[in-house]
Amino acid sequence: MNIQHDNNLNLDSVYFAGGCLWGVQEFIKHLPGVVSTEAGRANGTSNNTAGEYDGYAECVQVVFDTDKVALNTLISYFF
Template identity: 60%
Template sequence: METVYIAGGCLWGVQAFIKTLPGVEFTEAGRANGTGCTLEGEYDGYAECVKTRFNPSVVTVNDLMGYLFEIIDPYSVNRQGEDVGPKYRTGVYSEMPEHLKEARAFLDERPDRDRIAVEVLPLANYVRSAEEHQDRLDKFPDDYCHIPKKVLSRHK
């Protein structure tokens, strides 16, 4: 198993979508690549993300990038749907240079690559989100989500 951290706006929908993908064995809602965390739960500079453990013989980082592009507006900076701010930026983060190379290759192959606002960066840090955010849309399916319901269940 290998792990990448995928940011695609509000983590509730991203987790609901990613956990349905072939080869994905585990997901966890969290926050990546921030500058600090206070005791009150403020996550300075963090991107909402989903820790994604996957079987690379079933799904690749290139595949995961393709799936990410199904649920985001890749040209939007710090916004997905009605969610606005730096914590809603899009990106892929990893501790493995091979993952970053593969993600960058995916972006470089796109004819619109100069307009894409998706980060591909080494994982600097990660914080697991509170239990109330884990599998949130399973618990509260009518909560707001920027991803249409028909897209969330596309790979089930």
């Protein structure tokens, strides 16, 4: 998903899931080229986050500047 930012940054986004979302977010938000992160849940059967486990995956949305870091580089950091 390409995003055009106000100050002409070439932004894109990707979602990472891997264990505790807080740990993933803390690691990724410090990588070069990462503009923002948002932790959340994906693919559950309910919109309610206060109930029992419903199949969701904890994930982090990462918005990054494609002029500073390539998606393949972010993936290699993650794995």
